[in-house]
Amino acid sequence: MRPPADAIGTLALIVGVIASLIFIGVEAALVYAIWRYRASRNLAGQPATFERNRRLEIAWTAAPALILAAVFVLTLGTMAEINGAGVAPAMRIAATGHQWWWEFGYGGTKTANELHVPVNTPIDLDLTSVDVIHSFWVPELGPKMDMLPGTTNHLRVLARRAGSYEGQCAEFCGVEHAWMRIRVVAQSQAEFDSWLAAQAVPAVTQGGDGERVFFLSNICVNCHTVRGTAAAGTAGPDLTHVASRATIGAGVLPNDVARMRAWLADPQRYKPGSLMPRVPLSDADLDALAAYLGALK
Amino acid sequence: MTAIPLWVRRPAGERVGWLRTVDHKAIGVLYIGMGVAFFAVGGLEALLLRAQLATPEAGLVDPETFNQAFTVHGVTMILLAVVPLLVGFANYMVPLMIGAPDVAFPRLNALSFWLSLVGGVVLYFSFLAGGAPDTGWFSYAPLSERAFAPGTGVDYYILGLAVNGAGTIIGAINLSVTILLMRCPGMAISRVPLFVWMTLVTSVLILGAYPALTAALVMLLVDRQLSGHFFDPAGGGQAVLWQHLFWFFGHPEVYIMVLPAMGMISEVIPVFSRKPIFGYGFVAGSSVAIAFLSFGVWAHHMFAVGLGDTENAIFSATSMLIAIPTGVKIFNWIATMIGGRLRMTTAMLFAVGFIAMFVIGGLSGVSLAVVPIDLAVTDSYYVVAHLHYVLFGGTMLGIFAGAYYWFPKMTGRLLSERLGRWHFWLTFAGFNLTFLPQHWLGAVGMPRRVFTYAASTGWGPLNLISTIGAAILAIAMVVFFVNLVRSLRSGEIAGDDPWDAFTLEWSTTSPPPPENFATIPAVTGRRPLWDRKHPEARDKS
Ligand code: HEM
Ligand SMILES: [Cu+2]
Ligand SMILES: [Cu+2]
Numbered sequence: 001m002r003p004p005a006d007a008i009g010t011l012a013l014i015v016g017v018i019a020s021l022i023f024i025g026v027e028a029a030l031v032y033a034i035w036r037y038r039a040s041r042n043l044a045g046q047p048a049t050f051e052r053n054r055r056l057e058i059a060w061t062a063a064p065a066l067i068l069a070a071v072f073v074l075t076l077g078t079m080a081e082i083n084g085a086g087v088a089p090a091m092r093i094a095a096t097g098h099q100w101w102w103e104f105g106y107g108g109t110k111t112a113n114e115l116h117v118p119v120n121t122p123i124d125l126d127l128t129s130v131d132v133i134h135s136f137w138v139p140e141l142g143p144k145m146d147m148l149p150g151t152t153n154h155l156r157v158l159a160r161r162a163g164s165y166e167g168q169c170a171e172f173c174g175v176e177h178a179w180m181r182i183r184v185v186a187q188s189q190a191e192f193d194s195w196l197a198a199q200a201v202p203a204v205t206q207g208g209d210g211e212r213v214f215f216l217s218n219i220c221v222n223c224h225t226v227r228g229t230a231a232a233g234t235a236g237p238d239l240t241h242v243a244s245r246a247t248i249g250a251g252v253l254p255n256d257v258a259r260m261r262a263w264l265a266d267p268q269r270y271k272p273g274s275l276m277p278r279v280p281l282s283d284a285d286l287d288a289l290a291a292y293l294g295a296l297k
Numbered sequence: 298m299t300a301i302p303l304w305v306r307r308p309a310g311e312r313v314g315w316l317r318t319v320d321h322k323a324i325g326v327l328y329i330g331m332g333v334a335f336f337a338v339g340g341l342e343a344l345l346l347r348a349q350l351a352t353p354e355a356g357l358v359d360p361e362t363f364n365q366a367f368t369v370h371g372v373t374m375i376l377l378a379v380v381p382l383l384v385g386f387a388n389y390m391v392p393l394m395i396g397a398p399d400v401a402f403p404r405l406n407a408l409s410f411w412l413s414l415v416g417g418v419v420l421y422f423s424f425l426a427g428g429a430p431d432t433g434w435f436s437y438a439p440l441s442e443r444a445f446a447p448g449t450g451v452d453y454y455i456l457g458l459a460v461n462g463a464g465t466i467i468g469a470i471n472l473s474v475t476i477l478l479m480r481c482p483g484m485a486i487s488r489v490p491l492f493v494w495m496t497l498v499t500s501v502l503i504l505g506a507y508p509a510l511t512a513a514l515v516m517l518l519v520d521r522q523l524s525g526h527f528f529d530p531a532g533g534g535q536a537v538l539w540q541h542l543f544w545f546f547g548h549p550e551v552y553i554m555v556l557p558a559m560g561m562i563s564e565v566i567p568v569f570s571r572k573p574i575f576g577y578g579f580v581a582g583s584s585v586a587i588a589f590l591s592f593g594v595w596a597h598h599m600f601a602v603g604l605g606d607t608e609n610a611i612f613s614a615t616s617m618l619i620a621i622p623t624g625v626k627i628f629n630w631i632a633t634m635i636g637g638r639l640r641m642t643t644a645m646l647f648a649v650g651f652i653a654m655f656v657i658g659g660l661s662g663v664s665l666a667v668v669p670i671d672l673a674v675t676d677s678y679y680v681v682a683h684l685h686y687v688l689f690g691g692t693m694l695g696i697f698a699g700a701y702y703w704f705p706k707m708t709g710r711l712l713s714e715r716l717g718r719w720h721f722w723l724t725f726a727g728f729n730l731t732f733l734p735q736h737w738l739g740a741v742g743m744p745r746r747v748f749t750y751a752a753s754t755g756w757g758p759l760n761l762i763s764t765i766g767a768a769i770l771a772i773a774m775v776v777f778f779v780n781l782v783r784s785l786r787s788g789e790i791a792g793d794d795p796w797d798a799f800t801l802e803w804s805t806t807s808p809p810p811p812e813n814f815a816t817i818p819a820v821t822g823r824r825p826l827w828d829r830k831h832p833e834a835r836d837k838s
Binding site: 034051099 | 359361364431432433437439440445530536570571574577578579601603606609610617618620621624625627628631632634637638639640641649652653656657660661669673675676740741742746747748750753754834
C-alpha cells in the first residue's frame with residue numbers, strides 16, 4: 001500500500017497544475033482586457049455592444065464541468081486509497097484526545113504524546129476524545145481526522161521513513177490548543193518491539209524521597225498513573241515511562257531533569273491554562289521529585 | 298468651499314434625527330456606519346493576532362486573550378462588518394435603482410437596523426461582563442458547552458448573534474418584498490439591475506439560512522442554561538448536530554456575503570467599460586443556481602469529522618457543482634470588458650481586483666472540495682488564506698468598488714481618485730503579502746487558531762511576512778478613512794451622474810431628495826438612463 005500522504009500528494013499535484021493553468025489563463029485574459037481596451041488606447045473606437053453569445057456561454061460552462069468531473073473521479077479513487085484500499089492493518093493503536101495532551105494505548109500499555117509505530121507498516125488509529133473535539137494531524141503522514149467524544153473514528157497511517165514526525169492538534173480545543181503537539185517515532189519492527197516491551201514493564205517501587213513526595217497527600221497520584229505502584233489517576237498522562245519521552249507537556253519543553261523540575265515547580269508558567277495545577281513544593285522536594293520522574297525510563 | 302452636504306435631506310420644518318429616522322437612505326447610511334466602525338474594530342483585533350504571530354513563541358498576549366480576539370474578529374468581520382455594509386448599500390440603493398420612493402416597510406427597516414446593532418453591542422458587552430467568547434466563530438460543541446466554557450462569553454455570543462440575526466432576517470423580508478412589489482412601471486423582474494437581483498437572491502438565502510443558526514443558538518442556550526443535552530454526548534446528545542446546524546447556516550452565509558459584492562461589480566464593470574453586462578440572464582440565473590446549491594454543500598466543512606466516504610463523496614460532488622455557476626461569472630465580467638472602452642477609475646480598479654483575487658479564493662475552494670486534499674489542509678492556515686481570499690479579496694474589494702462608485706450619489710461629492718489609487722495599491726500589496734504565504738504555512742502543518750508555534754517548526758519567516766503585510770493593509774485602511782473624511786468635507790462636487798452611468802439612481806440628485814424621485818420614473822430596458830441619454834441606441838431588452 002502507498003502511504004496516504006503520497007496518494008494525496010499526487011492528487012494535490014494534479015489539482016495544483018490544473019488550478020495553476022486556470023489561474024494563469026484567467027489572469028492573463030483580465031490583464032489583456034485591461035491593456036487592450038483601456039480608454040486611452042481605444043480613443044477613437046466606439047465600445048462594442050454585444051451582450052451575449054449563447055454558444056460561448058455554454059462552452060465556458062461545460063469546460064469547467066468536464067474538468068471538475070475528472071477531478072471528482074480522481075477524488076473518489078484517492079479517497080478509497082487513503083482509507084487502506086482493502087489492505088488490513090497490521091495493528092491498531094488507540095489514540096485519545098485530552099485537553100491538551102494525547103493518550104496512546106497499545107492494548108493495556110498506555111503512553112502519552114509520543115506515538116511509536118513500526119516503519120512501513122499499515123496501522124489503523126482508533127481515535128476518540130474524553131472531552132471536546134480534537135483532531136489528529138501529522139502533516140507528513142497525510143490526512144487528519146477528528147477525535148469526537150462518544151464516537152470512534154479511524155485513520156490509516158503508514159510511515160515510510162524511519163525517524164520522527166511532528167504534528168499537532170488541528171481542531172480548536174480550548175486555551176492550550178497551540179501546545180497540543182504530537183511526536184510520531186517510526187522505527188524498525190525490532191526496535192519498535194523492544195520499545196513496546198519496555199513500555200509494558202511496570203515501574204518498580206524505589207522507596208526514595210521523590211517517590212514519597214509523589215505519593216504525598218495524594219496529589220500527583222490523583223491524576224497520574226505509575227503502573228506497578230498505587231498511583232492510578234487518569235486525569236493526566238501515564239507517567240510509568242515518562243523519562244523515555246522526548247518532551248514534557250505535549251511539546252512545550254524538552255525532557256530532561258532540569259526542565260522536569262521547572263515544569264513541576266510551575267506548569268502554568270509554561271502552559272498557562274493547562275489542567276495540571278501548580279503544586280506548592282519545597283526546593284528539596286522538587287529536586288527529589290524531578291529525580292524520581294527522571295528515573296522512570 | 299460649500300457647506301458639508303447633508304446625506305439625507307429632510308422635508309422643510311420636520312426634524313427627524315438619526316435615531317428616529319425611517320428613511321431607507323438614512324438607515325442605509327446607519328448600516329454602513331455600523332459596518333465601517335466594526336470593520337475598524339475587527340481590523341484592530343486582526344492586527345493584534347498578527348502581531349502575536351509575527352515571531353515564534355511570542356508572549357505579547359496570553360493564550361486566553363488571543364482566543365477571544367480571533368473569535369470576536371471572525372464574528373465581527375462577518376456579522377457586524379460585512380453583512381451590515383452589504384445590507385446598508387442595498388438599503389440605500391435598491392429603492393433608487395428600482396425607481397421606488399422607499400422600501401416596503403420603512404419602520405420595520407429601522408427595527409432591522411437597530412436589532413443588528415444591538416446584537417453587536419451585546420456581543421461586545423461580553424468584554425465588560427467577564428470575558429468575550431473564546432470558542433471560535435463557529436463555536437463547536439462540546440467546547441462551547443458550560444462544562445468547557447463556564448464563563449458568560451458564549452452566552453453573549455448566543456444572545457448577540459440571535460438578536461443580530463433577527464434584524465438581518467427582518468431586513469431580508471423587507472428587501473425582498475420591496476424588490477418584488479415596488480419596481481417602477483416598465484421594470485420587469487428581468488430588467489432589474491444585477492445588484493438588485495443579487496440582493497433578492499441573498500434575501501432568500503438569509504431567510505433559509507439564518508433560522509437554522511437561530512435554532513442552533515437556542516438549543517445551545519438550553520444546554521448551557523437549562524442543563525439540556527442537545528450537543529452533549531455525555532448526556533446522550535450529539536456534538537456533530539451543532540456542526541450540521543451551524544454549517545447549514547454557515548455555508549449559505551458565505552454566499553450571502555459574496556453575491557451582493559458580485560452585484561456591485563456587475564454594476565461597476567459595465568459602466569466603466571461603456572458596455573452592457575455580458576450575459577445578464579446567465580449571471581442572474583447562475584446566482585439562483587448558487588442559491589439552491591448552497592443549501593446542499595454544508596458538510597464540506599466537516600470532511601474530517603468522519604461522516605463516512607459516501608457522505609463525503611456526495612458533498613464533494615455538490616461543492617464542485619456549485620463552483621461552476623460561481624466560477625463562470627468571472628468569464629462574464631471579463632467578456633463585458635472585452636471590446637469596451639475601459640475607464641480605470643478607483644471603483645473599476647477595485648472591481649478588477651475582486652476578479653483577480655476571487656479567482657485565487659475560488660480555486661483554493663475547489664481544492665478543498667477534493668476530500669483527500671481537504672483532509673490534509675482543513676483547519677490549517679490554508680483555510681485561513683482561502684477564506685480571506687474570498688471574504689477580503691472578494692467581498693471587501695467589491696464593497697470598496699461599490700463605495701467609490703456610489704459615494705458621490707450618497708454625499709454629492711467624489712472620493713479622491715489620487716488617494717483612491719494609493720488605497721487600492723496598498724490594499725492589493727498588503728493583502729497578498731498577508732494571505733498568500735498562509736497557503737504554504739497551512740500546507741506544511743500550521744493549524745489555524747494557534748496563539749503561537751514552536752520555533753523548531755520553521756514557520757517564523759512566513760509569519761513575519763504575513764504580519765508585515767497586515768501592517769501595510771492597516772495603512773491602506775487609514776488612507777481610505779482619510780479619503781472618506783476629506784472628500785466628505787471638501788471633495789469635488791459630483792453632480793447627479795458623474796460616471797455617465799446606466800441605472801436609475803443616477804437620474805436623481807446627489808444626494809437624492811427624501812422622496813427619491815420628483816416623479817416615479819418609467820423604464821423600457823435594463824439601462825434606463827442609457828436609454829434616456831441615447832434614444833437612438835436604446836437597449837432592446
Ligand atoms: C484586515 C485584514 C485582516 C487580517 C490581517 C485578518 C487576520 C486574521 C487572523 C490572524 C485570523 C486568525 C486565524 C487563526 O488564528 O485561525 C483571522 C481569522 C478570521 N478572519 Fe480575518 N483578517 C482580516 C480581515 C478579515 C475580513 C475582512 C474577514 C471577513 C469578511 C475576516 C474573517 C475572518 C474569519 C471568519 C476568521 C476565522 C475566525 C475563527 O477562526 O473563528 N477577516 N483573520
Ligand atoms: Cu486542539
Ligand atoms: Cu462552505
